Every structure is written in C-alpha cells, then in structure tokens.
Amino acid sequence: MNLGRVIGCLWASAKHESLSGGKLLIVSILDNKGNTTGAYEVAYDTVDAGINDTVITVRGSSSKMTSQTESATIDCAIVGVVDHVER
Numbered sequence: 532m533n534l535g536r537v538i539g540c541l542w543a544s545a546k547h548e549s550l551s552g553g554k555l556l557i558v559s560i561l562d563n564k565g566n567t568t569g570a571y572e573v574a575y576d577t578v579d580a581g582i583n584d585t586v587i588t589v590r591g592s593s594s595k596m597t598s599q600t601e602s603a604t605i606d607c608a609i610v611g612v613v614d615h616v617e618r
Contacts, residue, residue: 533572533588534561534613537580541573549603554581556609558588565616574607575600587611 535558543555554576559567565585574586577599580586586609594608595601 535559535586535588537584537586538583540551547604553599553603558586571608574609575603575605576609578612579589580609580612585613587613
C-alpha cells in the first residue's frame with residue numbers, strides 16, 4: 532500500500548471495456564513525512580476520491596480485490612480516502 536495525493540483526472544475515449552464507467556486518477560506518491568516523492572501512478576478510483584485528497588493505493592493482485600475491480604484490467608486502485616494521519 533502507498534499513500535498518495537490525487538493531482539488530476541484522466542479521460543480516455545478509447546479504453547478497454549472493463550474500465551467503462553470507472554474513474555482514473557493521477558496520484559502523486561507520498562513519502563513517510565507526507566511529501567511528494569516525484570513518482571506518479573494512474574489509479575482506478577473505487578471510493579470517489581477527488582483532487583487534493585490523500586488516498587491509499589494498492590498495486591498488483593490487491594488492486595483486483597474489490598467488487599468494482601475484480602474483472603478490470605488494472606494494476607493500481609484507490610481503496611481509501613485518508614481523513615487524518617497521526618505521526
């Protein structure tokens with residue numbers, strides 16, 4: 532799992548049918564202090580996240596373990612919106 536911040540949305544007019552109806556977001560990966568690492572990923576949104584939200588992302592087989600993603604052709608999914616981080 533990673534923490535990230537949503538920095539944008541992707542629209543694709545041509546895409547695999549398993550992605551239809553879903554939202555693809557651009558997520559900036561955060562380090563353990565909450566700063567951006569410079570790395571980005573495209574994630575399938577399962578929790579209705581928005582721009583500037585801090586989110587939890589999962590990759591690989593874990594990204595396909597929700598009812599929305601089990602048959603989707605994805606490698607990364609947003610599975611949570613973070614309300615607060617206590618350090």
